[in-house]
Amino acid sequence: MKVGCDAKAVEMPGFPKMRVARPSDDLEALLRFYRDGLGLQVLARFDDHDGFDGIILGQPNAPYHLEFTTAHGEVAGRAPTDDNLLVFYLPDQTMWEDAVASMKSAGFDPIPSFNPYWDRVGVTFQDPDGYRVVLQRAEWSR
Structure with missing residues (x-):
């Protein structure tokens, strides 16, 4: 997806x-x-x-x-907080459902967002470094 x-x-x-x-x-x-x-x-x-x-x-x-x-020779470490996000706005319901399904089928489970705003119409996933990606079922309106 x-x-x-x-x-x-x-x-x-x-x-x-x-x-x-x-x-x-x-x-x-x-x-x-x-x-x-x-x-x-x-x-x-x-x-x-x-x-x-x-x-x-x-x-x-x-x-x-x-x-x-x-x-080489350096340690990057993990995300400094649980609120380090990339947000993808996916207003189309089918596209959003497909994106969420793709993450789940690849073995990544949704997690509760640190900021509950993102859970209202989105789903949050955490990457292996602890950074989070939100798949937001909304239009980018700004």
């Missing part, structure tokens, strides 16, 4: 692109969560780039992607 972007999205001139980058101690575990569970695609992968290994995940033509890196 692809989350967060229609694969046919059109890039707008001057619209900024966003990369969310963070360290991890287990890139393969994150790959199972974000690729196998959320349905993001591996856009790039690198090994020993100035002492870093990494994966970049997203959807083609989306204005965002996620980068996870491991620095």
